[in-house]
Amino acid sequence: MQEEFLHYLWKFRLFDTRDLKTTVEGEPIEILKCGEPNSDSGPDFFNAKIKIGKTIWAGNVEIHVRASDWEMHKHQQDKAYDNVILHVVYQADKELRRKNGERIPTLELNERIPNNIYQKYLSFKSSRDWIPCGKQIKDIDSFTLNHWLDRLLVERLERKSIPILESLKQNKNNREETFYRHLARNFGLKINAEPFELLAKSLPVSVLGKHKNSLLQIEALLFGVAGMLHPSLTLPKGEGTHDEYFLQLKKEYEFLKNKFKLKPIDSHLWKFMRLHPPNFPTVRISQFANLIYKSSHLFSKIIETKNIKAIRDLLSCETSEYWKTHYRFDKQTPLSFRRGVGGEVKRFGDDAISNIIINTIAPFVFIYGKEKGAENYVEHALELLEKTLPEKNAIISKWKELGINAKNAYETQALLQLKNEYCSKKRCLKCSVGARLLHPSPSLPKGERESA
Structure with a gap:
């Protein structure tokens, strides 16, 4: 079992949520809000809301494969974990207590995980194809793909902004x-x-x-x-x-x-x-x-x-x-x-000019808009890419073979980001396409559907 898979299950509640109870006291658990993923140091999800027994708790959730990982990672010595309201684990192999002696409420997911989702996840992780979901990506709906490409393009522009911002500082x-x-x-x-x-x-x-x-x-x-x-x-x-x-x-x-x-x-x-x-x-x-x-x-x-x-x-x-x-x-x-x-x-030449627009002009206009808080410049940066012909390279050719035909540089840049930062690194659970293919119609809580 992988911790990243448990994160995915928790985020979208893709486990049996009936009759949830804490591991030791057997108190009933109701998930009111899973919380927001934390990409920095500290607990895995923050601003969660969980009802344990008759009390509603607001705070953070930490996720591990085994309960004993808490001590192995020395969380008991880190004040950032003092306000964890629920410890979610695959296997509750150890009872944990806070510094003041209180038990840390623990939820065990073993026996609650749908086997079909886990098997799909394992097939993605072990895939040797050009992209893990190469055989299934043609089945993804256009709304999910286009919405994800929009987000990927912004990610790529933000990544390209890093060396430019460093140069500006220098x-x-x-x-x-x-x-x-x-x-x-x-x-x-x-x-x-x-x-x-x-x-x-x-x-x-x-x-x-x-x-x-x-x-x-x-x-x-x-x-x-x-x-x-x-x-x-x-x-x-x-x-x-x-x-x-x-x-x-x-x-x-x-x-x-x-x-x-x-x-x-x-x-x-x-x-x-x-x-x-x-x-x-x-x-x-x-x-x-x-x-x-x-x-x-x-x-x-x-x-x-x-x-x-x-x-x-x-x-x-x-x-x-x-x-x-x-x-x-x-x-x-x-x-x-x-x-x-x-x-x-x-x-x-035209291709050289397009290269300048894609790699220099659009990122600079994007940064300028972000720094000035001027959305019209950010939109202009995206529009420049939308009006530039698609790039021609080996990666874009492979996407075309899979049935993904980029219409412009906006889409080629997003597809490059998808391949380099998600597919090649097998970050399928962080990818909207991968998440959707793993569970085509997830029953997501209101307010969290947009994350899928």
Whole structure:
């Protein structure tokens, strides 16, 4: 028997509640309110209301597999457990008393648990399928699934909020700087996320803002601090470069480096291998520079832009002219790889823009709304995801195979949360889908039905 299963049974009263009695005195027990689950330290359920004998008690409920677990967990030494009004156990193997000698009322659930529910639970826990309920999930009703996806999306946004809030604290609540750093990390995709973030940390957005009217200077600052403005990165040892664009950037950077006391990051951090050339960090940095050039105070502009098309247009940045015919410094793109006589316009693509909206913009708008107590911003964050096309990845493809077809990024993000935080960890009893499949029509007390 698992304690988490007993929690589930107690929360939804999925046990035989007829003729309940305490284990020692045999006093009748009536459950008026099971209480609210406690995810922190202390008793398992708080604010319960239980009638024992002729007295109605209000307080906490603690649940264990065996009564003796109370002492094994040293609850008798913890004042947080002094106001436990009922000890619910699977097996009452020991009589327990409080410090003052009073017995702790105990309810034993052994022989009261429906075997069919327990067997379903065991099958979920032992399942080796991609998700434990893979064979049954198609039977779940749309209301339960959609309501659960709504809650999962908020959970995911709250989880994504944690590193952002930590960054805000480190940056003394400077939202522009924090947004710029997280945006930069997102620009780097997974493979170059770390060096992009390090680049942004080494080059404050305020410095770029001082040169917002010059794309060349913005590129010089970014490529320079990225450690890319030295010939050894692209040329054989000892050779120089006659690339005019490179020399212009280098000249600008040498001046600006001294002016702002900048230090470049290690150029070897950047990864080019196994990347499609349009995703090379050189191309991404030029696109990022173009975005900074197009719009200073990016966070302020994004937060007040309610139209998703306007946001996508803002993020639709392209490289400078040089990168239409290059992927790396001093190395022209072969003519056979180019599109058009003048070279290829390397624009930040639709999928990349969606990735930014999902992983940076929506979480920042969500946090802003939460911090300001402004529900319209929270709703806007959800709407941005609702109006963004569904992501394409292995997890979403597997959901599709199971008959769960996501219509937008709102649903793909919720499904990612479901898989990663519930299915993979087999937290079936904490999942609305799992709880419903374990007991399709639970007879829940009024006021607790919404939790199923």
